[in-house]
Amino acid sequence: MSAKSLLENFYNSDIANNEALVNDFFHKDCELHWNSSNGFTLLKYDEVIAFFEGVRSSYNSLRFSHTHLLESGNYVTSRHHVYAQTIEQPNDEVLLAHFIALWEVKDNKLYRCYELSQLADEKTINSY
Numbered sequence: 001m002s003a004k005s006l007l008e009n010f011y012n013s014d015i016a017n018n019e020a021l022v023n024d025f026f027h028k029d030c031e032l033h034w035n036s037s038n039g040f041t042l043l044k045y046d047e048v049i050a051f052f053e054g055v056r057s058s059y060n061s062l063r064f065s066h067t068h069l070l071e072s073g074n075y076v077t078s079r080h081h082v083y084a085q086t087i088e089q090p091n092d093e094v095l096l097a098h099f100i101a102l103w104e105v106k107d108n109k110l111y112r113c114y115e116l117s118q119l120a121d122e123k124t125i126n127s128y
Contacts, residue, residue, distance in 0.1 A: 001108060002071065003071055003073070003074050003075065003076045003103070003105035004069060004071035004076050006025070006105055006108060006109075006110070007069070007076045007078065007103055007105075007110070008069070009025075010025045010110065011064040011066070011078075011080070012064075013025070014061075015052070015055065015062045016055055016056060016059040016060060016061050016062045016084075017056060017060075017061075019056070021052055022045070022048050022049045022052055025109060025110050026045060026048055026109055026110050027045075027106055027107060027109035027110060027111040028045055029045070029111065030044065030045050030048060030109070030110060030111055030112065030113075031043070031044055031111075031112055031113070032044075032047075032048060032112075032113045032115065033112075033113065033114045033115065034113075034115045034117065035115065035116050035117070036116075036117045036118075036119075037117075037118065037119055057087075058086060058087060059084045059085065059086055059087065060085040060086065060087055060090045061084065061085045061093075062082060062083070062084050063082070063083040063084070063093070064080045064081070064082055064083075065080060065081045065083065066078060066079065066080045067079045067080065067081075068080075074104055074105045074106065075102065075103065075104055075105075076102075076103045076105070077100070077101070077102050077103075078099070078100070078101045078103065079098075079099070079100050080098075080099050080101075081095060081097070081098050081099070081120075082095075082096045082097050082098075082099065083095055083096065084096050094120075095120040096119070096120055097117045097118060097119050097120055098117065098118045098120065099115060099116065099117045100115070100116045101113055101114070101115040101116075102114040102115070
């Protein structure tokens with residue numbers, strides 16, 4: 001499977017409900033380097049598991065809308081927007097944030113990610 005196909009499968013999976021997500025998609029030696037409005041966070045395998053446990057407890061669904069998905073060998077760059085249906089408002093989908101992520105695939109698993117995110121607000125809501 002190509003790196004791009006693996007990433008597409010990850011983004012199209014049922015991220016908000018799949019308890020096997022990290023095991024299915026992430027390399028045991030993975031690192032997610034995330035710069036957000038909260039600052040820098042480094043997530044390794046166990047922290048990625050904890051992160052997605054939090055996602056499952058907060059959201060009924062997540063949807064990713066890609067504007068760019070570019071592959072070069074084992075590397076994939078993604079620019080996307082994340083939409084969610086929360087547990088509190090399951091009938092309303094809201095735009096959460098905008099992302100740019102640089103992924104490296106190793107052994108057919110997500111190995112490294114360097115990610116930037118910005119929360120959606122009035123100024124960014126139409127930044128497609």
